[in-house]
Amino acid sequence: MRGDGDGWVFASDGSRRWGRHGAAGLLLRAPGPSGHATVLLQHRAGWSHHGGTWALPGGAIDSHESPAGAAVREAGEEAGIAGESLTVRGERVTWTEDSGWSYTTVVADAAAQLDTVPNGESTELRWVAEDDVESLPLHPSFAESWPALRSVPVRAVLGPDVDEVPPRTVDLGERGFGWIVAVVTTDRVEETVDASRAAESAVGTTVVITADESVRRAVSPALAAEL
Incomplete structure (x- = not known):
């Protein structure tokens, strides 16, 4: 059914x-066999725009939809992803285009690599390790945006209000996205603050995951991420 x-x-240059x-x-992430981040890519059918390249499942947003609703x-x-x-x-x-047209990349994750069912717009759907994405012939727009979308390894410090391992993908705001590769649990605010301060001098990216405002105030704002 057409939406x-x-x-x-059309843009001013005729494109x-x-x-x-x-x-x-x-942009759907899921852990690979060794726990590393993989993303689901679509090999575009030959008849489509930039056919034969790899990109993300996606399409037009209907007037009643949010970008996230349209992407899902x-x-x-x-x-065939539920x-x-x-x-x-x-x-x-x-x-973005001068016509007002824009493309929104919606970032999501799944607990495991999901089975897929391609339709006529795809010749193949494949879970690809993030380190291997750039080895594929990418759709030009996706290739340009990919460096800002790929994840960085993240060490997560769990606040005392978090009693389970958080999602693997963490939105780091202006810093992009993180993929949790290690978890430190804490039982008290003081432990959380100490762990975050130790992490500030460590190699790599660390975030404190908590919904507790007192914990968020106590740690470096740059390290805090809401669950």
């Missing part, structure tokens, strides 16, 4: 973009 977002938008209300794609819907249509099997962690506007 009211289907249609081309065109799909989606009358903009477009969105889903498109992943269902193009990859919305309840993933959790959205953040989004970024990764492309």
Whole structure:
């Protein structure tokens, strides 16, 4: 069924973009066999725009949809991914045009690599290790946005209000996205603060994950991430 977002938008230079209300794609992460981050990529059918390249499942946003809603819907249509099997962690506007058209990359994760069912817009769907993404012939727009979307390894310090291992993908705001590779648990605010201060001088990226405002105030704002 065609949505009211289907249609081309033309820029001043005559180039065109799909989606009358903009477009969105889903960057879905899941742990690989060794726990490293993998992303689901779509090998675009030859007849499509930039056919033969690799990119994200996605498409036009309908007038009643949010970018996240459109991206999850498109992943269902193009990859057979059920919305309840993933959790959205953040989004970024990764492309804009002078026409007002924009593309939003919606970042989500799943507990494991999900089975996929390609439709006619794909020749293949593949879970790809993040380190291997740039070895593929990428859609030009995705290639340009990828460096800001790929994750960095993160060490997570859990505040005393967090009693389970958090999601693997963490939205780091202006710093991009993190992938949790190690977890430190704490039982008291003082322990959380001490662990975060020790981490500030360590190599790599560390975040304190908590919904407790007192803990967030007590640690470096740059280290705090809300669960």
